[in-house]
Amino acid sequence: YRYSVYCSYTLEVSTSKTLGNTEVYDLISNHNYRRAIQVTFPEAGTIESLSICHAGGRGNMLMAVYSNSSGVPGSRLGVTSSVPVNSSAGWQTVSLVSPVTVSPGQTVWLSWVFENTVGVRHTGGSPARAQSGASWSGGMPQSFGTASLGNYRYSVYCSYIPGSSSIKLLGNTDIYELISNLNYRRAVPVTFTEAGTIQSLSICHTGGNGNMLMGVYSNSSGTPGSRLAVTSSVAVNSSAGWQTVSLVNPVTVSAGQTVWLSWVFENSVGVRHTKTPPARAQSGESWSGGMPQSFGTASLADFRYSVYCSYTLPGSDETIPADEADNTVSDLFPMEKEQVLIYPNPTDGEFTVSWKNIYDHRLIITIYSISGQLLKTVKTDPGINEIILNLNGMMKGIYFIELKDRKNDIILSRSGIIKK
Known part of the structure; x- marks a missing residue:
């Protein structure tokens, strides 16, 4: 007998790609220091989530994406929410709170930290992982901080959507x-x-x-x-x-x-x-x-x-x-307290930031994306009023440069710059 019954289905078209170590390695590391592995993108894209293969556990976990700073993790580009660790062994995927855009050839670090000891799959080999001396109490700070390198590969990868910034x-x-x-x-x-x-x-x-x-x-x-x-x-x-x-x-x-x-x-x-x-x-x-x-x-x-x-x-x-x-608008461009020049603007990558006054202490220069995401932080030396920076590894588009007097907790200037 044939009955008038049917189903409806949709075609699956996935544009997402992965980058990192998708293999489930044999060894298990039970240390709960904040760690990170590096990946280099072959194309432009937007990182949506991070995945890690662990032995199961309890408590919470955090994952994050950090910039590359001379071969070690630098400033935080994106972070997940704090989520419960899966109790069963296997892959656990966590979405970033705000996706991270990357450009071809850009290296970033995929980082993780657990509240309690949870075994993470790994093996020996390079490129080296980075390890902080901080554990759960240190969270995922804006700057990864001092890190030691060791030749271990971890079962950690990211998922990203190919394509340039929208x-x-x-x-x-x-x-x-x-x-x-x-x-x-x-x-x-x-x-x-x-x-x-x-x-x-x-x-x-x-x-x-x-x-x-x-x-x-x-x-x-x-x-x-x-x-x-x-x-x-x-x-x-x-x-x-x-x-x-x-x-x-x-x-x-x-x-x-x-x-x-x-x-x-x-x-x-x-x-x-x-x-x-x-x-x-x-x-x-x-x-x-x-x-x-x-x-x-x-x-x-x-x-x-x-x-x-x-x-x-x-x-x-x-x-x-x-x-x-x-x-x-008002947050991005407050009333200026310092006369700042940024040139050349637009720039191919390298540019100069200069300001009028001389300070006897360090100033902080921060680069943000157009969506307000912190990308890079630089401390100036006392007694100077000019510094050369670059947007190397960043996509074409608009960025904001903030000059801050941290000693007196004053934002001196915020200006826009274009990478062409």
């Missing part, structure tokens, strides 16, 4: 030589080659005071039309360089769509530009006109400005919620 840039990322000090409301056009969601706008200026606004306008017969989105009113960075401001509500755009990126300053602030098309649009209004629903009458002239937008591709989870946008 954050892309569109507009003029070059820092042009000319400076315009007029404070009319202006805008430059950009045309999208793919669908996406505009998250933030960036402008390169000479530094100043007062506030600024940025906005996105539709295209109306070759000039700015109706307003699609706007930023909050934020304080202008006092130091020269790029300033990035998040939109209150991100804007979805389609492939082939042209929009205008607009800005206006409360006071006169020099904006980098050059004399080439496509033409910028200029309103007869300045700060008092704000960012109205309609851009209004505009004159066109062949000038390009150092202005661009950052956007995410469809399906990305990197959107900044509207109710967090104001806090994000």
Whole structure:
């Protein structure tokens, strides 16, 4: 007999890959020091989770991803939540709280620590594992700390999604030589080659005071039309360089769509530009006109400005919620307490950070990703006001540089930098 009964099924298409030691080794190590193994990525990707093969146990565990610092674990890039250890032997996989993006050729360290003694599968061999003198009480700190190396391989690997960062840039990322000090409301056009969601706008200026606004306008017969989105009113960075401001509500755009990126300053602030098309649009209004629903009458002239937008591709989870946008902007760019220059910006990797004053103690320079993830921390020597850093091993995109006086617990400056 045949009955009118059927099942529905879905096709399984997995884009995830693994990197590390997926073999279950014979030996078991019962030490519960914080340890790590290194892996080098053959392609760009985003680390989603970490897996470890252990003998089962009790209590909790933590796993994390650390940067590579001269052959040992450096600063923490991502961490899992504290989770109970599986009581049975075998593989245990834990997701990172925030995924970690990596670039081709980048080496990172996969780290773990247990609350109680749990046997982890391993064997002899290189590359060496790193071991901290700290155990569970040390957790997964921002810096791995002093580590000893030993030629052991552990059954630990990561799972990652191949592909570059979903954050892309569109507009003029070059820092042009000319400076315009007029404070009319202006805008430059950009045309999208793919669908996406505009998250933030960036402008390169000479530094100043007062506030600024940025906005996105539709295209109306070759000039700015109706307003699609706007930023909050934020304080202008006092130091020269790029300033990035998040939109209150991100804007979805389609492939082939042209929009205008607009800005206006409360006071006169020099904006980098050059004399080439496509033409910028200029309103007869300045700060008092704000960012109205309609851009209004505009004159066109062949000038390009150092202005661009950052956007995410469809399906990305990197959107900044509207109710967090104001806090994000003010947190990223507080009022400057030090005159800081970052150059070249954009950079191919190496760049210089200089500041005006001399301090008799160390300063802390921290590099963050656009999502706020800590990537690198450097301590300066006392008595200097310049240091050379690099973004080697990091993907193309926007990063934030924070200069902090830890002795007095003061953030002196936060600035943006682009790796091209």
